[in-house]
Amino acid sequence: MALTKEQIAKHIAKELRDGYYVNLGIGIPTLVANYIPEGINVVLQSENGLLGMGPFPFEGEEDPDLINAGKQTITTVPGSAFFDSAMSFGMIRAGKVDLTVLGAMEVSERGDIANWKIPGKMVKGMGGAMDLVASARNIIVAMVHSNPKGGSKLLPECTLPLTGVRCVRKIVTDLAELDITNEGFKLIARAPGVSVEEIKSKTAGKLIVEGDVPEMIF
Amino acid sequence: MKKIVASADEAVSDIRDGATIMLGGFGLCGIPENCIAALVRKGIKGLTCISNNAGVDDFGIGLMLNQKQVKKMISSYVGENAEFERQLLSGELEVELIPQGTLASRCLAAGYGMPAIFTPAGVGTEVANGKETRHFKDKAYLLELAFEVDFAIVKAWKGDTEGNLIYRETARNFNPLMAMAGKITIAEVEELVPAGELDPDHIHTPGIYVHRIFKGVHYEKRIEQRTVRKVN
Numbered sequence: 001m002a003l004t005k006e007q008i009a010k011h012i013a014k015e016l017r018d019g020y021y022v023n024l025g026i027g028i029p030t031l032v033a034n035y036i037p038e039g040i041n042v043v044l045q046s047e048n049g050l051l052g053m054g055p056f057p058f059e060g061e062e063d064p065d066l067i068n069a070g071k072q073t074i075t076t077v078p079g080s081a082f083f084d085s086a087m088s089f090g091m092i093r094a095g096k097v098d099l100t101v102l103g104a105m106e107v108s109e110r111g112d113i114a115n116w117k118i119p120g121k122m123v124k125g126m127g128g129a130m131d132l133v134a135s136a137r138n139i140i141v142a143m144v145h146s147n148p149k150g151g152s153k154l155l156p157e158c159t160l161p162l163t164g165v166r167c168v169r170k171i172v173t174d175l176a177e178l179d180i181t182n183e184g185f186k187l188i189a190r191a192p193g194v195s196v197e198e199i200k201s202k203t204a205g206k207l208i209v210e211g212d213v214p215e216m217i218f
Numbered sequence: 219m220k221k222i223v224a225s226a227d228e229a230v231s232d233i234r235d236g237a238t239i240m241l242g243g244f245g246l247c248g249i250p251e252n253c254i255a256a257l258v259r260k261g262i263k264g265l266t267c268i269s270n271n272a273g274v275d276d277f278g279i280g281l282m283l284n285q286k287q288v289k290k291m292i293s294s295y296v297g298e299n300a301e302f303e304r305q306l307l308s309g310e311l312e313v314e315l316i317p318q319g320t321l322a323s324r325c326l327a328a329g330y331g332m333p334a335i336f337t338p339a340g341v342g343t344e345v346a347n348g349k350e351t352r353h354f355k356d357k358a359y360l361l362e363l364a365f366e367v368d369f370a371i372v373k374a375w376k377g378d379t380e381g382n383l384i385y386r387e388t389a390r391n392f393n394p395l396m397a398m399a400g401k402i403t404i405a406e407v408e409e410l411v412p413a414g415e416l417d418p419d420h421i422h423t424p425g426i427y428v429h430r431i432f433k434g435v436h437y438e439k440r441i442e443q444r445t446v447r448k449v450n
Contacts, residue, residue: 047318048244049388059446064247064439065375065389071245071442082387084394084422085244085270086326089319093337112342122303123315125295130345131319134338165342 002174003191003216008142010035011189011216012101012172015140016042023047023092023132025102026070028142032101043079045097047088047128052080069128089128093135100136102129104143104168106158109205111168111180113141114160126163133164145173145202152204154178154185175199177216184208189216221381221431222410226256229404229430233369235262236289240325240365240396241269241279242372245298245442248389249278250373252406252434258285266290268367270321270392275299277440286310294318298442317345320362322395327364329398329427334363370400373434374423377407378416381425390422397423406434 003011009031016022016032020042024030033055036042044053046068053068054075062073091097106114113133116126133139147153154171170188171178176199177189184206187199192215200207223229230253233239243249257265258281265288272291273280280299282288290312297303305311316324317339327335336359340346350361372393375386383405385393397403405423410433 046388048247049391056445056447058449062441062444062446063387064441065387067245067247067388067442069244071247072445073441073443074445082385082390084390085318085322085392086395089322089339093319093339122297122307124297125293125315126317126345127295128318130317130343131337131339134341162343 001191001193006031006034007218008172008174010218011177012140012142013037015099015170016040017098018042020098021045021051021096022099022101023097023136025100025129027103029101029103030070032142045088045091046074047085047092047132049083049085049088050076050080052077054080089131092131095135095137097136099138099140100132101140101142102132104141104153105147106153106155106160107141107143107168107171108155108158109180109184111166112158113163113168114158115163117161119161129163133167136167139168141168141171143171143173145175152202154203154205156205175202181208186210187213189214191216192218221425221429222379223430223432225432226252226406226434227259229253229406229432230256230260230371233257233260233262236264237262237369238266238268238367240367240370240399241267242370242391242393242396243278244270244388244391246274246278246440248373248385248391248393249273250371250404250406251437253371253404254278254281257287258282261285261287263287264289266292268292268321268365270294270318271298272296272302273299274442275301277438283311290314292316294321322392324362324365325392325395325399328366329395332364334361336360337362365399367399368401370396370403372397372403372405374405374407376409376411376416377405377428377431378411378413378425379431380413381405381428381431382416382421383407383423383428384416384420385422394423398427402429403427404430406432408434408437
């Protein structure tokens with residue numbers, strides 16, 4: 001069975017370590033915040049100028065001055081801090097953020113990512129994505145394995161305009177967890193009940209399979 | 219020098235057709251609502267606007283787009299409104315998209331008197347086209363120039379008669395950066411107090427960067443994405 005969006009997020013949450021500063025992108029990455037393992041303290045960074053992002057406010061407690069990078073109303077947790085956009089990207093550029101999780105339209109086998117522009121369609125912009133992928137030390141992509149037309153999103157080379165080059169470290173899709181290595185996509189784990197053959201057939205880039213590949217556990 | 223002006227209309231009175239202006243805010247959070255309304259009333263055209271976003275159909279910079287006042291938009295993320303998309307696709311509106319951190323740093327550079335910055339954002343992408351690249355410790359960086367703008371328009375929470383500004387929560391965002399970057403900086407504030415009432419230790423933008431200040435009225439502070447959790 002292919003993973004749900006929630007399961008993709010839950011699997012990525014296993015990468016969190018105590019004390020991490022984490023930036024979560026819009027979409028599936030945002031859901032990772034719901035699965036922070038027990039006993040682990042992570043601080044969520046929102047690139048519009050907040051460290052220590054909390055959950056959505058209770059109804060009636062929304063504050064228009066307090067939003068996340070997706071423009072959603074949010075709250076803060078004890079110990080939070082506000083800052084301007086230059087400092088926000090300053091801490092990202094300086095490598096202070098331990099983990100960045102973001103979505104993608106395509107990832108290449110050498111870790112290039114495309115997620116901001118489809119030529120010929122309305123282009124909304126890169127927002128902070130180019131800054132994040134250029135500087136973060138640890139980038140995990142959360143996405144589905146195939147595009148809506150059924151084509152693989154894991155490619156030898158990206159076909160869409162790039163957001164960043166050689167920057168992605170790990171990908172978690174609805175079918176598999178894969179690491180970017182010098183040789184290509186290395187299969188780390190399979191979604192429960194999904195075969196290596198199925199993952200192979202849906203991965204257009206070079207896939208490396210070593211030994212028995214375990215199933216993910218939820 | 220007297221920095222207090224009576225109204226948004228007075229604050230923007232000398233902004234002319236074809237000016238380049240910066241507007242603070244992230245989405246609809248921390249935007250200079252009063253000055254945008256005054257620019258719409260003034261009806262000037264051919265503006266180049268530098269702002270992280272371009273508002274929505276009926277609020278923020280979207281109000282200026284509806285009046286076809288904007289010639290060019292320089293932003294990191296746009297297209298939350300239909301009129302923007304229509305003008306872009308019909309060629310009436312020019313758009314330059316730049317990475318959000320680059321946008322912030324180009325404001326910062328202007329305010330710090332630095333002609334340019336180096337950033338890795340956009341290396342290897344179309345953003346790098348035509349830009350000088352330099353390597354430091356084997357990593358590539360793009361040279362990005364400081365902004366030069368006629369007017370910067372920002373929104374703060376509190377301000378004093380000396381032009382010192384304090385922002386609130388994530389409504390800070392680009393405001394202090396753009397405040398530093400304007401040849402003329404206009405600040406609208408929710409609360410305007412006499413000099414001496416704000417704690418100097420709490421000032422985000424020192425008044426030296428601010429040329430005009432006034433107390434804004436009727437803040438709507440529209441929420442773009444209202445997300446809540448239910449009380450159990």
